[in-house]
Amino acid sequence: MASQTKPVLHGYFRSSCSWRVRIAFALKGVEFDQVPVNLIKDGGQQRTEQYRTINPMQQVPAVEIDGITLSQSLAVIQYIDETRPGPRLLPADPKKRAQRMISDLIASGIQPLPPLSDHPQVGAEKVQWAQHFIDRGFRALEPVLRETSGMYCVGDEISMADICLVPQVYNAERFSVDLEKYPTIKRLNQTLLEVEAFRASHPSHQPDTPEELRA
Amino acid sequence: MASQTKPVLHGYFRSSCSWRVRIAFALKGVEFDQVPVNLIKDGGQQRTEQYRTINPMQQVPAVEIDGITLSQSLAVIQYIDETRPGPRLLPADPKKRAQRMISDLIASGIQPLPPLSDHPQVGAEKVQWAQHFIDRGFRALEPVLRETSGMYCVGDEISMADICLVPQVYNAERFSVDLEKYPTIKRLNQTLLEVEAFRASHPSHQPDTPEELRA
Numbered sequence: 281m282a283s284q285t286k287p288v289l290h291g292y293f294r295s296s297c298s299w300r301v302r303i304a305f306a307l308k309g310v311e312f313d314q315v316p317v318n319l320i321k322d323g324g325q326q327r328t329e330q331y332r333t334i335n336p337m338q339q340v341p342a343v344e345i346d347g348i349t350l351s352q353s354l355a356v357i358q359y360i361d362e363t364r365p366g367p368r369l370l371p372a373d374p375k376k377r378a379q380r381m382i383s384d385l386i387a388s389g390i391q392p393l394p395p396l397s398d399h400p401q402v403g404a405e406k407v408q409w410a411q412h413f414i415d416r417g418f419r420a421l422e423p424v425l426r427e428t429s430g431m432y433c434v435g436d437e438i439s440m441a442d443i444c445l446v447p448q449v450y451n452a453e454r455f456s457v458d459l460e461k462y463p464t465i466k467r468l469n470q471t472l473l474e475v476e477a478f479r480a481s482h483p484s485h486q487p488d489t490p491e492e493l494r495a
Numbered sequence: 496m497a498s499q500t501k502p503v504l505h506g507y508f509r510s511s512c513s514w515r516v517r518i519a520f521a522l523k524g525v526e527f528d529q530v531p532v533n534l535i536k537d538g539g540q541q542r543t544e545q546y547r548t549i550n551p552m553q554q555v556p557a558v559e560i561d562g563i564t565l566s567q568s569l570a571v572i573q574y575i576d577e578t579r580p581g582p583r584l585l586p587a588d589p590k591k592r593a594q595r596m597i598s599d600l601i602a603s604g605i606q607p608l609p610p611l612s613d614h615p616q617v618g619a620e621k622v623q624w625a626q627h628f629i630d631r632g633f634r635a636l637e638p639v640l641r642e643t644s645g646m647y648c649v650g651d652e653i654s655m656a657d658i659c660l661v662p663q664v665y666n667a668e669r670f671s672v673d674l675e676k677y678p679t680i681k682r683l684n685q686t687l688l689e690v691e692a693f694r695a696s697h698p699s700h701q702p703d704t705p706e707e708l709r710a
Contacts, residue, residue, distance in 0.1 A: 336635035337604055348590055352599035359593040375563055378574040384567035388603045389552055420551035 287312040287345040290334055292319050293486035293493075296447035297353040297387075298341040302481035303443045304357040308366040312343075316488035354387055357440055369440050379434045382424060382441035386448045390417030410455040418452065418462045425464045433468055438475065446472050450483065502527040502560040505549055507534050508701035508708075511662035512568040512602075513556040517696035518658045519572040523581040527558075531703035569602055572655055584655050594649045597639060597656035601663050605632030625670045633667065633677045640679045648683055653690065661687050665698065 287305070289312050291298030305312050317340050318325045325331060326338045335342035335351040342351045346363065350356045361369040370377050390413060428434050433441035449469040452459065459466045472478050484495035502520070504527050506513030520527050532555050533540045540546060541553045550557035550566040557566045561578065565571045576584040585592050605628060643649050648656035664684040667674065674681045687693050699710035 336638050337600060337632075338635075339604070346590070348593065350593055350596055352596040352603065354603075355593055355596035355599050358595060359589060362589045362592065374574060374577045375561070377577060378563065378565055378570055380573060381565055381567040381570035384570050384602070385552060387599070388567065388569075389554070417552070420553075423551050 287343055288315055289313070289341055289343050290315045290317050290331070291341040292317055293483045293489045295319065295340045296451050297339075299447040299450070299481060299483060300353040300443050301341045301343060301356050301360075302486075303446070303477055304360050304369060304440075306477035306481050307369065307438065307443075308360055308364045310360065310364055310366075314487050316486075318488065354383055354440065354444075357443060361440075367438065369438075369443065371434060371437060371439055376434050376439075379428055379439070379441055382421070382428065382433055383444045385417065385421060385424070386444040389420070390414055390448060407455055410451075411457055414448075414452045414455060414457045415461075417448075418457070418465055422462045422464055425468065429464060429468060431471060438472075438477075442468070442472050445469060446478055502558055503530055504528070504556055504558050505530045505532050505546070506556040507532055508698045508704045510534065510555045511666050512554070514662040514665070514696060514698060515568040515658050516556045516558060516571050516575075517701075518661070518692055519575050519584060519655075521692035521696050522584065522653065522658075523575055523579045525575065525579055525581075529702050531701075533703065569598055569655065569659075572658060576655075582653065584653075584658065586649060586652060586654055591649050591654075594643055594654070594656055597636070597643070597648055598659045600632065600636060600639070601659040604635070605629055605663060622670055625666075626672055629663075629667045629670060629672050630676075632663075633672070633680055637677045637679055640683065644679060644683060646686060653687075653692075657683070657687050660684060661693055 287310065289298065289301055289305070291301065291314060293316070317331060319340065326335075326340060332338055334344075334349055337351060339351065341353055341356065342349060343356050345356075345359070350359060357369060370380070425433055428441075430436040432438050433445055445465070446469055449459070449465060459469075473482075482495070483489060484493060502525065504513065504516055504520070506516065506529060508531070532546060534555065541550075541555060547553055549559075549564055552566060554566065556568055556571065557564060558571045560571075560574070565574060572584060585595070640648055643656075645651040647653050648660055660680065661684055664674070664680060674684075688697075697710070698704060699708060
């Protein structure tokens, strides 16, 4: 199934959706190439006509894989899961798989803040707005995760929910959201940040991470 | 796998995400009960503490099924697909399944307009904003669908992409988006509206559809 050509990730070190895809590749042990798309420089390199041919939504990530080009990180992650060997990224049990709900809650319910994605230079009002939506999402997520989690978001196996949670917490920290209110989220995030696939894919050491943000 | 108890959909006749779930049930031939959640009346019935126990995000839809309660329409649809017999809602071929991208583009990239969902009473500025995001999404979707579509969004079998497209076009029409710019979207929507599962689930004849909006 896997082609001989390495997949190519068009992404940005700090984009939470790009990070999701990097985690999925890392968990599966799939090597991939990265083409940085700087969302701020030159007014946003995702806005070029050239990039539009790769992703008509002019967002990151986009992935060239097996002769097709995919965008939308959850679709990419599930394609990787369904075509690559290695640990499952979704549980086998249908009721546990249904916890795709957690990924969708993050991907559709918290992450998409159109004006933020339109204006990477964030002013005070936009920070407040981001905090409002992240807080609203985390207030909903916390009781869900209290029910579903074991060591990880859904029981004791890493799944797509974890892949979505960690980059979302990273975003929350950028916007100074108080994580103490969400002990389950905080605990899961801390556990996951110790996992090699999450460490290796962290925004602080990607090819396009600026020197001053490197860890 | 299916329990003896009918699933219960907590939804709203005009919510595009609720309609998605109604279409999925209809395509699978699954009978279900509906509990209307009026998003406008009483300041929004989804904001009650009672409803918060059903869906902590305080959004529709939420579905009680097989002893669990799920929200996030795409997670619900895929759970229905994986546990109920009948036509597949996702293609068998991995590359075609990857067209989950289309559903995600609609669900994460177009549909979530936080201020609209916060303020169902829509003013002129919000209409413009909705038009902007729907147009941006449709401009991206049109070339994708030109590639992937046959009779339906992905080849000649109805799939989750179609389930997402039709309610999104209904929303677009509510906000007076000019569909003539998107001939593929327009053609697919017209074809799908002739399909019984899409007709039966239409917002114009649900239990909670107001008399003046009935068709």
